[in-house]
Amino acid sequence: MKLGVSPDIVPSRGHEAKRVSIMDAASEVFCRESFAGANIDMIAAEAGVSRQTIYNHHGDKEKLFVAIVRDLTERCNAGIFATISTFPDQPKDLEADLIAFAVRMNRNCICNRDGKFLRKLIQTEGERYPELFAEWREQGPGRTWPAIAARFARLAHAGFLDIDDPDVAARQFMALANAELQTTFMLGGTPDEDEVLQSATHGVRTFLRAFGKRQPAANASKQGALANA
Amino acid sequence: MKLGVSPDIVPSRGHEAKRVSIMDAASEVFCRESFAGANIDMIAAEAGVSRQTIYNHHGDKEKLFVAIVRDLTERCNAGIFATISTFPDQPKDLEADLIAFAVRMNRNCICNRDGKFLRKLIQTEGERYPELFAEWREQGPGRTWPAIAARFARLAHAGFLDIDDPDVAARQFMALANAELQTTFMLGGTPDEDEVLQSATHGVRTFLRAFGKRQPAANASKQGALANA
DNA sequence: ACAAATTTAGACACTCTTGTCCAATTCGTC
DNA sequence: GACGAATTGGACAAGAGTGTCTAAATTTGT
Numbered sequence: 001m002k003l004g005v006s007p008d009i010v011p012s013r014g015h016e017a018k019r020v021s022i023m024d025a026a027s028e029v030f031c032r033e034s035f036a037g038a039n040i041d042m043i044a045a046e047a048g049v050s051r052q053t054i055y056n057h058h059g060d061k062e063k064l065f066v067a068i069v070r071d072l073t074e075r076c077n078a079g080i081f082a083t084i085s086t087f088p089d090q091p092k093d094l095e096a097d098l099i100a101f102a103v104r105m106n107r108n109c110i111c112n113r114d115g116k117f118l119r120k121l122i123q124t125e126g127e128r129y130p131e132l133f134a135e136w137r138e139q140g141p142g143r144t145w146p147a148i149a150a151r152f153a154r155l156a157h158a159g160f161l162d163i164d165d166p167d168v169a170a171r172q173f174m175a176l177a178n179a180e181l182q183t184t185f186m187l188g189g190t191p192d193e194d195e196v197l198q199s200a201t202h203g204v205r206t207f208l209r210a211f212g213k214r215q216p217a218a219n220a221s222k223q224g225a226l227a228n229a
Numbered sequence: 230m231k232l233g234v235s236p237d238i239v240p241s242r243g244h245e246a247k248r249v250s251i252m253d254a255a256s257e258v259f260c261r262e263s264f265a266g267a268n269i270d271m272i273a274a275e276a277g278v279s280r281q282t283i284y285n286h287h288g289d290k291e292k293l294f295v296a297i298v299r300d301l302t303e304r305c306n307a308g309i310f311a312t313i314s315t316f317p318d319q320p321k322d323l324e325a326d327l328i329a330f331a332v333r334m335n336r337n338c339i340c341n342r343d344g345k346f347l348r349k350l351i352q353t354e355g356e357r358y359p360e361l362f363a364e365w366r367e368q369g370p371g372r373t374w375p376a377i378a379a380r381f382a383r384l385a386h387a388g389f390l391d392i393d394d395p396d397v398a399a400r401q402f403m404a405l406a407n408a409e410l411q412t413t414f415m416l417g418g419t420p421d422e423d424e425v426l427q428s429a430t431h432g433v434r435t436f437l438r439a440f441g442k443r444q445p446a447a448n449a450s451k452q453g454a455l456a457n458a
Numbered sequence: 459a460c461a462a463a464t465t466t467a468g469a470c471a472c473t474c475t476t477g478t479c480c481a482a483t484t485c486g487t488c
Numbered sequence: 489g490a491c492g493a494a495t496t497g498g499a500c501a502a503g504a505g506t507g508t509c510t511a512a513a514t515t516t517g518t
Contacts (some may be wrong), residue, residue, distance in 0.1 A: 123417070
């Protein structure tokens with residue numbers, strides 16, 4: 001039997017476990033060493049698998065790389081859409097709810113393992129695989145940004161925000177939410193929970209100073225509170 | 230003499246000219262291929278120089294790489310400080326002046342060749358040269374962010390802006406100014422003049438909605454009035 | 459327990475790259 | 489034009505990495 005995608009037959013647990021283990025190790029190594037710097041023996045060692053097994057599963061180094069980027073893209077997209085679905089459409093406390101959303105977005109989509117790896121692989125190897133990353137672009141940013149923008153548009157329409165261009169606002173929201181994490185990202189670090197909360201809090205406050213209604217649509221009981229910083 | 234690829238302008242003569250030519254080609258190639266993926270022959274060809282000359286000048290591949298990062302860091306810092314010195318301390322038209330500043334910052338420091346290369350090299354190889362990039366961090370972000378923050382603090386003190394934390398505001402200003410360039414950056418592209426202007430304009434508008442005084446008066450005689458307005 | 463599928467370790471040929479050495483040539487300068 | 493320094497191209501050894509092949513060991517399903 002030839003190897004390859006066999007939709008009917010589930011090979012086995014051990015087999016599948018090795019596949020996952022290889023993918024994990026490979027993304028780790030490709031990410032750390034770049035495509036050219038990574039070598040199959042490293043990946044095999046880190047996966048606890050023999051070199052030959054990697055060739056059995058994936059053919060060659062380049063196919064392995066492509067499989068990994070596809071896999072990461074898919075998982076990251078899933079995470080992003082799952083997080084978008086928690087967007088506060090009917091916020092009780094707009095600021096708190098948006099901060100919580102920003103934290104979720106950062107923690108689950110930007111700072112997590114997959115997000116970090118995908119981002120780095122795109123930056124590092126993007127130019128060498130134009131068609132692969134064009135695919136990522138369509139499936140990823142091409143679909144997630146409109147989805148986020150739509151949520152902000154809805155929130156504005158419901159009277160919670162004063163937004164001209166939801167697309168711009170969405171980008172600015174995300175930019176503000178991780179404005180303070182950029183230097184950490186640069187060096188491949190992972191911001192801790194506090195940094196994420198800090199950045200999200202400051203970012204959302206600024207966002208609301210720019211786009212918040214003067215008087216919260218729901219109850220305008222005490223307007224003096226929001227002047228405070 | 231056989232001429233190879235001479236992409237640069239005038240093959241102006243001299244030892245020093247070769248040095249520059251090597252540095253240019255090497256940063257280009259290291260950036261495009263990553264450290265491990267780059268090879269000396271590529272660099273030599275792109276520099277229009279023999280391989281041996283590179284070894285004569287720089288000893289080995291790693292020394293060449295370090296020299297390049299140092300060089301880029303220095304030049305980028307110079308550019309950033311030069312641009313910071315054009316910060317509008319006494320703006321006539323606050324919005325227009327800040328937009329122009331944001332455009333300068335993006336065009337001269339972020340989107341230009343040196344900025345792009347340095348950013349990519351840091352992201353790609355940062356983890357492998359901790360001491361080198363610690364140096365960058367001190368000389369670069371460690372000095373430029375406070376300088377930018379100081380300018381915003383001064384602007385706020387002069388009554389043009391309403392800022393609590395100048396450090397946060399500085400980071401948010403930059404984040405907003407290139408919020409719309411992120412996807413382009415991801416793939417190593419260079420935003421064109423229009424995109425830069427767009428992003429800067431939208432970013433500064435939002436920034437001013439958040440931090441601008443309601444009344445752009447230069448006289449801060451009635452500063453208490455706007456808190457409740 | 460048996461048979462098929464899978465994994466393993468090691469050897470292997472092949473290619474690519476680094477860094478060195480050297481003789482011939484060219485360049486900069488006087 | 490001549491001299492010394494720099495550059496060149498080519499050959500070279502050493503090392504590393506890819507991908508293939510094999511026979512033996514292990515795992516898996518029945």
